[in-house]
Amino acid sequence: MSSRQASLPSISVDNVAVIRGNRLVLRGLTVAARSGDIIWVRGANGCGKSTLLRLIAGLLHATAGSIKTEGRIALADENLALDANLTVAKALMFWADMDGASGDARSAALADMDLQALAQVPVRFLSTGQRKRASIARVLASKADIWLLDEPYNGLDSASCVRLDQAITTHAANGGIVLVAAHQPPSINVAHSLILDRPEADV
Amino acid sequence: MKAFAALVAREVRLAWTGGGLWLPVVFYLAVATLFPFVTGPDKALLARTGGGILWIAALLATLLPIERLILPDRQAGILDQLALRGWSDELVATAKIIGQIFAFALPLLLATVVGSALIGLPEAQLGTLMLGLALALPALSGLSVTIAALTAGLSGASALGGLLLVPITIPLLIFGAGTLSENPGNAMQLLAATALAITALSPFAAGAALRAGRT
Numbered sequence: 407m408s409s410r411q412a413s414l415p416s417i418s419v420d421n422v423a424v425i426r427g428n429r430l431v432l433r434g435l436t437v438a439a440r441s442g443d444i445i446w447v448r449g450a451n452g453c454g455k456s457t458l459l460r461l462i463a464g465l466l467h468a469t470a471g472s473i474k475t476e477g478r479i480a481l482a483d484e485n486l487a488l489d490a491n492l493t494v495a496k497a498l499m500f501w502a503d504m505d506g507a508s509g510d511a512r513s514a515a516l517a518d519m520d521l522q523a524l525a526q527v528p529v530r531f532l533s534t535g536q537r538k539r540a541s542i543a544r545v546l547a548s549k550a551d552i553w554l555l556d557e558p559y560n561g562l563d564s565a566s567c568v569r570l571d572q573a574i575t576t577h578a579a580n581g582g583i584v585l586v587a588a589h590q591p592p593s594i595n596v597a598h599s600l601i602l603d604r605p606e607a608d609v
Numbered sequence: 610m611k612a613f614a615a616l617v618a619r620e621v622r623l624a625w626t627g628g629g630l631w632l633p634v635v636f637y638l639a640v641a642t643l644f645p646f647v648t649g650p651d652k653a654l655l656a657r658t659g660g661g662i663l664w665i666a667a668l669l670a671t672l673l674p675i676e677r678l679i680l681p682d683r684q685a686g687i688l689d690q691l692a693l694r695g696w697s698d699e700l701v702a703t704a705k706i707i708g709q710i711f712a713f714a715l716p717l718l719l720a721t722v723v724g725s726a727l728i729g730l731p732e733a734q735l736g737t738l739m740l741g742l743a744l745a746l747p748a749l750s751g752l753s754v755t756i757a758a759l760t761a762g763l764s765g766a767s768a769l770g771g772l773l774l775v776p777i778t779i780p781l782l783i784f785g786a787g788t789l790s791e792n793p794g795n796a797m798q799l800l801a802a803t804a805l806a807i808t809a810l811s812p813f814a815a816g817a818a819l820r821a822g823r824t
Contacts (some may be wrong), residue, residue: 426824463693465823481693485686489619491626503615504694 414441415551417462422471425459431457435471437600439585441551444577444578444594447587449602455587456483459554460586465588475553477583482541482558490530494540497529498547505548512560515546518573520566534561543579546573553584559600567593611796613704616691620708629677630712634668634720640666641724647824652729657726660789666724667717667742668778671749673771674713678757678817688819699816704745704752706812713753715745734789741800743790745781748804749812752777758818777807 419437423430431454439445442492447455460466461473462596463481470486495516502512524532533541538561545553553574559567571594574584588593592599624630644662648654681687691701721742725735755775760766780803788797 460689463689465689465692479693481689483686483689484771485684485689487686487690489687490685500615500619500689504612504614504691 410470413476414581416440416475417552418472418474419458419462420472420474422461422468424454424466424474424498425469426457426461432602435602439583441581441583442578443585443597444584444592446592446596446599448584448589448591448599452575453602455602457557458589459556459585461485462552463554464563467503470512475552478548479552479554480545480550481554481556482545483554483556486529486537486541488529488540488544491528493528494532494543495525497586498544501578505550507547507549511549512543512547515543515558518546518596519533519543519569533537535563538562539566541552541574542570551582553582555584555586557588558586559590570593612669613700616701616704616709617711620705621712623677624674624712630716631673632704633673633713634716635726636673636726637663637666637670637717637720638727640729644703644728655729656734657730659725660734660742661786662728663721663724663730663738664742664782664785666719667721667746668749668774668782670717671753671773671778672756672774674709675753675757675760676766678709678754679761679822680757680766683761683822687720688823692823697816698819699812702754702758702815702819703812706751706763706808706815709750714750717746718742737793737797741785741793741797744797747787748781748807748811749778751815752779752810755811755815755818758815758822759823761818779806779812 417437419435422432422435424432424552432549435458437445447458457466459481461468462475463479470590476503488494495512498512499509502509516525519542521539521543523599524536529540538558542555542558545555558570562570574586575594578584640662644659645655648658686699688723692698713750718739722735723738725738730738752774759773760769763769781800783801784796787793788800790796
Protein backbone atom coordinates (compact mmCIF):
# COMPACT_ATOMS: atom_id res chain seq x y z
CA MET A 407 0.00 0.00 0.00
CA SER A 408 2.84 2.35 0.79
CA SER A 409 4.86 3.81 -2.02
CA ARG A 410 8.29 2.54 -2.82
CA GLN A 411 10.82 3.47 -0.15
CA ALA A 412 13.56 5.81 -1.19
CA SER A 413 16.12 4.43 1.25
CA LEU A 414 17.89 1.12 0.74
CA PRO A 415 16.12 -1.98 1.96
CA SER A 416 17.42 -3.61 5.11
CA ILE A 417 16.41 -6.17 7.70
CA SER A 418 17.61 -6.12 11.27
CA VAL A 419 16.49 -8.88 13.61
CA ASP A 420 18.02 -8.38 17.03
CA ASN A 421 18.16 -11.05 19.71
CA VAL A 422 14.67 -12.28 18.99
CA ALA A 423 12.78 -14.98 20.84
CA VAL A 424 9.40 -16.34 19.80
CA ILE A 425 7.03 -18.53 21.76
CA ARG A 426 4.23 -20.13 19.77
CA GLY A 427 1.65 -22.27 21.49
CA ASN A 428 3.73 -22.66 24.68
CA ARG A 429 6.73 -23.76 22.64
CA LEU A 430 9.94 -21.80 22.30
CA VAL A 431 10.50 -21.68 18.54
CA LEU A 432 13.30 -19.15 18.20
CA ARG A 433 15.73 -17.83 20.78
CA GLY A 434 18.53 -15.29 20.73
CA LEU A 435 18.31 -14.97 16.97
CA THR A 436 20.12 -12.10 15.28
CA VAL A 437 19.98 -11.55 11.54
CA ALA A 438 21.11 -8.53 9.60
CA ALA A 439 20.65 -8.08 5.88
CA ARG A 440 21.63 -5.21 3.66
CA SER A 441 20.67 -4.28 0.14
CA GLY A 442 21.89 -6.97 -2.28
CA ASP A 443 22.02 -9.81 0.25
CA ILE A 444 20.75 -13.30 -0.34
CA ILE A 445 20.28 -15.19 2.91
CA TRP A 446 19.76 -18.90 2.89
CA VAL A 447 17.89 -20.16 5.96
CA ARG A 448 18.32 -23.86 6.69
CA GLY A 449 17.48 -26.17 9.52
CA ALA A 450 15.53 -29.24 10.51
CA ASN A 451 11.74 -29.42 10.31
CA GLY A 452 10.14 -27.29 12.98
CA CYS A 453 13.28 -25.28 13.72
CA GLY A 454 11.47 -22.01 13.00
CA LYS A 455 12.31 -21.17 9.39
CA SER A 456 8.74 -20.25 8.48
CA THR A 457 8.32 -18.53 11.84
CA LEU A 458 11.34 -16.34 11.06
CA LEU A 459 9.88 -15.35 7.69
CA ARG A 460 6.47 -14.57 9.18
CA LEU A 461 8.19 -12.58 11.90
CA ILE A 462 10.09 -10.44 9.40
CA ALA A 463 6.88 -10.05 7.39
CA GLY A 464 5.26 -8.57 10.50
CA LEU A 465 2.62 -11.31 10.69
CA LEU A 466 3.90 -12.53 14.05
CA HIS A 467 5.07 -10.62 17.07
CA ALA A 468 8.33 -11.45 18.76
CA THR A 469 8.10 -12.42 22.41
CA ALA A 470 11.42 -10.65 23.02
CA GLY A 471 13.87 -8.67 20.93
CA SER A 472 13.27 -6.28 18.09
CA ILE A 473 12.73 -6.47 14.34
CA LYS A 474 13.23 -3.56 11.99
CA THR A 475 12.72 -3.66 8.26
CA GLU A 476 13.12 -1.01 5.62
CA GLY A 477 11.45 -1.45 2.25
CA ARG A 478 8.41 -3.26 0.94
CA ILE A 479 8.11 -6.96 1.64
CA ALA A 480 6.70 -9.80 -0.45
CA LEU A 481 6.09 -13.24 1.00
CA ALA A 482 5.62 -16.58 -0.76
CA ASP A 483 4.83 -19.30 1.75
CA GLU A 484 2.86 -22.52 1.46
CA ASN A 485 -0.34 -20.49 0.95
CA LEU A 486 -0.86 -19.57 -2.66
CA ALA A 487 -3.03 -16.50 -1.93
CA LEU A 488 -4.52 -16.58 -5.43
CA ASP A 489 -8.26 -16.98 -6.01
CA ALA A 490 -8.84 -20.53 -7.18
CA ASN A 491 -11.62 -19.68 -9.65
CA LEU A 492 -9.76 -16.92 -11.46
CA THR A 493 -7.30 -17.44 -14.28
CA VAL A 494 -3.63 -17.14 -13.34
CA ALA A 495 -3.40 -13.79 -15.13
CA LYS A 496 -6.46 -12.33 -13.40
CA ALA A 497 -5.48 -13.67 -9.97
CA LEU A 498 -2.06 -12.06 -10.31
CA MET A 499 -3.71 -8.87 -11.58
CA PHE A 500 -5.65 -8.61 -8.32
CA TRP A 501 -2.42 -8.31 -6.33
CA ALA A 502 -0.85 -6.09 -8.97
CA ASP A 503 -3.81 -3.73 -8.44
CA MET A 504 -3.31 -3.94 -4.68
CA ASP A 505 0.36 -3.04 -5.09
CA GLY A 506 -0.31 -0.38 -7.67
CA ALA A 507 2.01 -2.34 -9.97
CA SER A 508 1.67 -2.09 -13.73
CA GLY A 509 0.37 -4.74 -16.11
CA ASP A 510 3.87 -4.91 -17.54
CA ALA A 511 5.29 -6.05 -14.22
CA ARG A 512 2.76 -8.86 -14.20
CA SER A 513 3.53 -9.89 -17.78
CA ALA A 514 7.25 -9.87 -17.01
CA ALA A 515 6.67 -11.98 -13.92
CA LEU A 516 4.61 -14.46 -15.95
CA ALA A 517 7.41 -14.68 -18.51
CA ASP A 518 10.09 -15.06 -15.83
CA MET A 519 8.31 -18.05 -14.35
CA ASP A 520 7.36 -19.46 -17.78
CA LEU A 521 3.65 -19.14 -17.05
CA GLN A 522 2.44 -17.46 -20.27
CA ALA A 523 0.96 -20.71 -21.57
CA LEU A 524 -0.95 -21.08 -18.30
CA ALA A 525 -2.07 -17.45 -18.02
CA GLN A 526 -5.66 -18.23 -19.04
CA VAL A 527 -5.94 -21.41 -16.98
CA PRO A 528 -7.93 -21.18 -13.72
CA VAL A 529 -5.70 -21.39 -10.66
CA ARG A 530 -7.51 -24.46 -9.33
CA PHE A 531 -6.27 -26.58 -12.25
CA LEU A 532 -2.57 -25.90 -11.60
CA SER A 533 -0.24 -28.67 -10.48
CA THR A 534 1.93 -28.39 -7.36
CA GLY A 535 4.93 -27.05 -9.24
CA GLN A 536 2.82 -24.70 -11.32
CA ARG A 537 1.18 -23.34 -8.17
CA LYS A 538 4.61 -22.69 -6.71
CA ARG A 539 5.64 -20.86 -9.87
CA ALA A 540 2.46 -18.77 -9.71
CA SER A 541 3.17 -17.80 -6.12
CA ILE A 542 6.73 -16.80 -7.06
CA ALA A 543 5.32 -14.80 -9.98
CA ARG A 544 3.13 -12.97 -7.46
CA VAL A 545 6.27 -11.99 -5.54
CA LEU A 546 8.05 -10.94 -8.74
CA ALA A 547 5.12 -8.80 -9.90
CA SER A 548 4.87 -7.03 -6.54
CA LYS A 549 8.14 -5.15 -7.16
CA ALA A 550 8.84 -5.44 -3.44
CA ASP A 551 12.35 -4.79 -2.10
CA ILE A 552 12.48 -7.74 0.26
CA TRP A 553 11.49 -11.22 -0.86
CA LEU A 554 10.69 -13.85 1.74
CA LEU A 555 10.53 -17.24 0.05
CA ASP A 556 9.49 -20.27 2.08
CA GLU A 557 10.56 -23.53 0.42
CA PRO A 558 10.36 -21.98 -3.06
CA TYR A 559 12.09 -24.95 -4.72
CA ASN A 560 9.56 -27.53 -3.52
CA GLY A 561 7.84 -29.15 -6.45
CA LEU A 562 9.76 -27.22 -9.08
CA ASP A 563 11.31 -29.04 -12.05
CA SER A 564 14.98 -28.37 -12.80
CA ALA A 565 14.24 -25.80 -15.52
CA SER A 566 12.06 -23.83 -13.11
CA CYS A 567 14.74 -24.07 -10.40
CA VAL A 568 17.16 -22.41 -12.80
CA ARG A 569 14.61 -19.70 -13.55
CA LEU A 570 14.07 -19.10 -9.84
CA ASP A 571 17.85 -18.96 -9.21
CA GLN A 572 18.08 -16.39 -11.97
CA ALA A 573 15.23 -14.30 -10.58
CA ILE A 574 16.78 -14.34 -7.10
CA THR A 575 20.26 -13.32 -8.28
CA THR A 576 18.83 -10.59 -10.53
CA HIS A 577 16.76 -9.21 -7.67
CA ALA A 578 19.78 -9.13 -5.35
CA ALA A 579 21.93 -7.57 -8.06
CA ASN A 580 19.30 -4.81 -8.37
CA GLY A 581 19.69 -4.04 -4.68
CA GLY A 582 16.92 -6.20 -3.25
CA ILE A 583 17.10 -8.61 -0.34
CA VAL A 584 16.08 -12.27 -0.61
CA LEU A 585 15.55 -14.65 2.28
CA VAL A 586 15.16 -18.24 1.18
CA ALA A 587 14.10 -20.93 3.62
CA ALA A 588 14.99 -24.26 2.06
CA HIS A 589 16.21 -27.72 2.88
CA GLN A 590 18.65 -28.16 0.05
CA PRO A 591 21.99 -26.35 -0.01
CA PRO A 592 22.05 -23.12 -2.01
CA SER A 593 22.62 -23.46 -5.74
CA ILE A 594 23.62 -19.80 -6.05
CA ASN A 595 26.08 -17.45 -4.37
CA VAL A 596 24.60 -16.37 -1.09
CA ALA A 597 25.67 -13.70 1.38
CA HIS A 598 25.02 -15.78 4.50
CA SER A 599 23.84 -19.25 5.17
CA LEU A 600 21.84 -19.16 8.35
CA ILE A 601 21.44 -22.48 10.12
CA LEU A 602 18.67 -22.49 12.69
CA ASP A 603 18.99 -24.84 15.64
CA ARG A 604 16.07 -26.10 17.55
CA PRO A 605 16.21 -24.29 20.88
CA GLU A 606 16.19 -26.53 23.90
CA ALA A 607 12.79 -26.74 25.48
CA ASP A 608 13.36 -25.07 28.81
CA VAL A 609 10.13 -23.09 28.99
CA MET B 610 -8.75 3.85 -2.73
CA LYS B 611 -8.47 1.82 -5.93
CA ALA B 612 -7.11 -1.08 -3.92
CA PHE B 613 -9.99 -0.81 -1.46
CA ALA B 614 -12.50 -0.84 -4.31
CA ALA B 615 -10.73 -3.88 -5.77
CA LEU B 616 -11.11 -5.70 -2.45
CA VAL B 617 -14.83 -4.84 -2.23
CA ALA B 618 -15.29 -5.94 -5.84
CA ARG B 619 -13.55 -9.23 -5.02
CA GLU B 620 -16.03 -9.87 -2.21
CA VAL B 621 -18.97 -9.32 -4.53
CA ARG B 622 -17.38 -11.51 -7.23
CA LEU B 623 -16.72 -14.33 -4.77
CA ALA B 624 -20.31 -14.17 -3.56
CA TRP B 625 -21.59 -14.17 -7.13
CA THR B 626 -19.45 -17.05 -8.39
CA GLY B 627 -19.42 -19.06 -5.17
CA GLY B 628 -23.20 -19.16 -4.83
CA GLY B 629 -23.05 -17.17 -1.61
CA LEU B 630 -25.25 -14.51 -3.14
CA TRP B 631 -28.16 -16.78 -4.03
CA LEU B 632 -28.26 -18.96 -0.95
CA PRO B 633 -29.69 -16.27 1.42
CA VAL B 634 -32.12 -15.06 -1.26
CA VAL B 635 -33.42 -18.56 -1.93
CA PHE B 636 -33.75 -19.24 1.80
CA TYR B 637 -35.59 -15.95 2.31
CA LEU B 638 -38.03 -16.58 -0.51
CA ALA B 639 -38.50 -20.20 0.56
CA VAL B 640 -39.70 -19.00 3.96
CA ALA B 641 -42.04 -16.53 2.27
CA THR B 642 -43.38 -19.31 0.05
CA LEU B 643 -43.87 -21.84 2.84
CA PHE B 644 -45.38 -19.57 5.46
CA PRO B 645 -48.84 -19.25 3.83
CA PHE B 646 -49.07 -23.05 3.75
CA VAL B 647 -48.77 -23.08 7.52
CA THR B 648 -51.31 -20.38 8.27
CA GLY B 649 -53.75 -21.16 5.52
CA PRO B 650 -55.15 -18.55 3.12
CA ASP B 651 -56.29 -16.19 5.88
CA LYS B 652 -55.54 -12.79 4.38
CA ALA B 653 -55.90 -10.84 7.57
CA LEU B 654 -53.62 -13.20 9.52
CA LEU B 655 -50.97 -13.16 6.78
CA ALA B 656 -51.05 -9.38 6.66
CA ARG B 657 -50.60 -9.20 10.43
CA THR B 658 -47.79 -11.78 10.77
CA GLY B 659 -46.14 -11.85 7.33
CA GLY B 660 -43.86 -8.88 7.92
CA GLY B 661 -42.52 -10.39 11.14
CA ILE B 662 -41.79 -13.68 9.40
CA LEU B 663 -39.77 -11.86 6.73
CA TRP B 664 -37.81 -10.14 9.49
CA ILE B 665 -36.96 -13.49 11.10
CA ALA B 666 -36.05 -14.94 7.70
CA ALA B 667 -33.71 -12.00 7.01
CA LEU B 668 -31.99 -12.41 10.39
CA LEU B 669 -31.46 -16.12 9.92
CA ALA B 670 -30.31 -15.67 6.32
CA THR B 671 -27.40 -13.68 7.79
CA LEU B 672 -25.92 -16.94 9.02
CA LEU B 673 -25.80 -18.58 5.60
CA PRO B 674 -22.76 -16.86 4.06
CA ILE B 675 -20.69 -16.96 7.26
CA GLU B 676 -18.51 -19.97 6.49
CA ARG B 677 -17.19 -18.59 3.23
CA LEU B 678 -16.51 -15.04 4.44
CA ILE B 679 -13.25 -15.32 6.39
CA LEU B 680 -12.03 -18.91 6.66
CA PRO B 681 -11.21 -19.51 2.95
CA ASP B 682 -9.28 -16.23 2.82
CA ARG B 683 -7.33 -17.09 5.93
CA GLN B 684 -6.49 -20.58 4.65
CA ALA B 685 -5.47 -19.28 1.24
CA GLY B 686 -3.14 -16.70 2.81
CA ILE B 687 -5.10 -13.75 1.37
CA LEU B 688 -5.46 -12.14 4.80
CA ASP B 689 -1.71 -12.56 5.43
CA GLN B 690 -0.89 -10.93 2.11
CA LEU B 691 -3.14 -7.97 2.93
CA ALA B 692 -1.61 -7.56 6.39
CA LEU B 693 1.83 -7.72 4.80
CA ARG B 694 0.90 -4.82 2.54
CA GLY B 695 0.06 -2.67 5.54
CA TRP B 696 -3.72 -3.10 5.51
CA SER B 697 -5.17 -2.75 8.98
CA ASP B 698 -7.50 -5.56 9.98
CA GLU B 699 -10.26 -3.00 10.49
CA LEU B 700 -9.92 -1.81 6.90
CA VAL B 701 -10.06 -5.39 5.59
CA ALA B 702 -13.16 -5.96 7.74
CA THR B 703 -14.74 -2.76 6.40
CA ALA B 704 -14.14 -3.86 2.82
CA LYS B 705 -15.71 -7.22 3.58
CA ILE B 706 -18.74 -5.58 5.24
CA ILE B 707 -19.27 -3.25 2.28
CA GLY B 708 -18.93 -6.28 0.02
CA GLN B 709 -21.63 -8.00 2.06
CA ILE B 710 -23.90 -4.97 1.73
CA PHE B 711 -23.71 -5.39 -2.03
CA ALA B 712 -23.72 -9.19 -2.11
CA PHE B 713 -26.17 -9.90 0.73
CA ALA B 714 -28.12 -6.84 1.88
CA LEU B 715 -29.12 -5.47 -1.54
CA PRO B 716 -30.27 -8.80 -3.04
CA LEU B 717 -32.29 -9.51 0.10
CA LEU B 718 -33.88 -6.07 -0.05
CA LEU B 719 -34.87 -6.67 -3.66
CA ALA B 720 -36.17 -10.13 -2.78
CA THR B 721 -38.42 -8.50 -0.19
CA VAL B 722 -40.60 -7.16 -3.00
CA VAL B 723 -41.12 -10.71 -4.23
CA GLY B 724 -41.39 -12.15 -0.73
CA SER B 725 -44.06 -9.71 0.39
CA ALA B 726 -46.05 -10.48 -2.75
CA LEU B 727 -45.81 -14.21 -1.99
CA ILE B 728 -47.13 -13.65 1.50
CA GLY B 729 -49.67 -11.14 0.32
CA LEU B 730 -48.55 -8.23 2.47
CA PRO B 731 -50.64 -5.05 2.09
CA GLU B 732 -48.89 -2.53 -0.11
CA ALA B 733 -48.87 0.07 2.64
CA GLN B 734 -46.73 -2.24 4.77
CA LEU B 735 -44.22 -3.01 2.01
CA GLY B 736 -42.74 0.48 2.16
CA THR B 737 -42.29 0.32 5.95
CA LEU B 738 -40.85 -3.18 5.74
CA MET B 739 -38.38 -2.16 3.02
CA LEU B 740 -37.28 0.91 4.98
CA GLY B 741 -36.81 -1.09 8.17
CA LEU B 742 -34.83 -3.81 6.40
CA ALA B 743 -32.76 -1.21 4.56
CA LEU B 744 -31.75 0.15 7.98
CA ALA B 745 -31.09 -3.24 9.53
CA LEU B 746 -29.37 -5.10 6.68
CA PRO B 747 -26.06 -3.15 6.87
CA ALA B 748 -25.94 -4.06 10.56
CA LEU B 749 -26.62 -7.70 9.69
CA SER B 750 -23.83 -7.55 7.07
CA GLY B 751 -21.48 -6.24 9.75
CA LEU B 752 -22.57 -8.97 12.14
CA SER B 753 -22.06 -11.72 9.59
CA VAL B 754 -18.47 -10.61 8.94
CA THR B 755 -17.81 -10.23 12.68
CA ILE B 756 -19.21 -13.66 13.50
CA ALA B 757 -17.33 -15.18 10.56
CA ALA B 758 -14.09 -13.67 11.86
CA LEU B 759 -14.77 -14.86 15.40
CA THR B 760 -15.64 -18.43 14.46
CA ALA B 761 -13.23 -18.96 11.53
CA GLY B 762 -11.45 -22.26 11.99
CA LEU B 763 -13.46 -23.41 14.98
CA SER B 764 -15.22 -26.72 14.80
CA GLY B 765 -18.97 -26.25 14.84
CA ALA B 766 -18.57 -22.70 13.57
CA SER B 767 -22.12 -22.57 12.20
CA ALA B 768 -23.77 -23.60 15.45
CA LEU B 769 -21.62 -21.16 17.38
CA GLY B 770 -22.47 -18.48 14.84
CA GLY B 771 -26.15 -19.00 15.50
CA LEU B 772 -25.62 -18.70 19.23
CA LEU B 773 -23.72 -15.44 18.75
CA LEU B 774 -26.14 -13.94 16.27
CA VAL B 775 -29.44 -14.49 18.05
CA PRO B 776 -28.85 -12.38 21.20
CA ILE B 777 -27.28 -9.48 19.29
CA THR B 778 -30.08 -9.33 16.76
CA ILE B 779 -32.95 -9.42 19.27
CA PRO B 780 -33.06 -5.58 19.57
CA LEU B 781 -33.11 -5.30 15.78
CA LEU B 782 -35.95 -7.79 15.62
CA ILE B 783 -37.98 -6.10 18.37
CA PHE B 784 -37.70 -2.64 16.83
CA GLY B 785 -38.03 -4.03 13.32
CA ALA B 786 -41.26 -5.81 14.18
CA GLY B 787 -42.34 -2.65 16.02
CA THR B 788 -42.16 -0.66 12.79
CA LEU B 789 -44.88 -2.89 11.37
CA SER B 790 -47.40 -1.70 13.97
CA GLU B 791 -49.96 1.08 13.50
CA ASN B 792 -47.55 3.81 14.54
CA PRO B 793 -44.07 2.94 13.26
CA GLY B 794 -42.31 6.27 13.96
CA ASN B 795 -40.66 5.60 17.33
CA ALA B 796 -39.74 2.04 16.54
CA MET B 797 -38.15 3.16 13.27
CA GLN B 798 -35.98 5.68 15.10
CA LEU B 799 -34.87 3.12 17.66
CA LEU B 800 -34.21 0.62 14.88
CA ALA B 801 -32.11 3.18 13.02
CA ALA B 802 -30.10 3.96 16.17
CA THR B 803 -29.49 0.30 17.03
CA ALA B 804 -28.59 -0.62 13.47
CA LEU B 805 -26.24 2.34 13.18
CA ALA B 806 -24.45 1.41 16.40
CA ILE B 807 -24.00 -2.21 15.30
CA THR B 808 -22.87 -1.20 11.81
CA ALA B 809 -20.36 1.31 13.16
CA LEU B 810 -18.90 -1.06 15.75
CA SER B 811 -18.68 -4.16 13.58
CA PRO B 812 -15.51 -3.23 11.61
CA PHE B 813 -13.65 -2.85 14.90
CA ALA B 814 -15.00 -6.07 16.38
CA ALA B 815 -14.32 -7.99 13.17
CA GLY B 816 -10.87 -6.40 12.84
CA ALA B 817 -9.91 -7.42 16.36
CA ALA B 818 -11.13 -10.95 15.67
CA LEU B 819 -9.07 -11.10 12.48
CA ARG B 820 -5.98 -9.96 14.36
CA ALA B 821 -6.51 -12.46 17.15
CA GLY B 822 -6.92 -15.26 14.63
CA ARG B 823 -3.58 -14.66 12.92
CA THR B 824 -0.98 -17.20 14.00
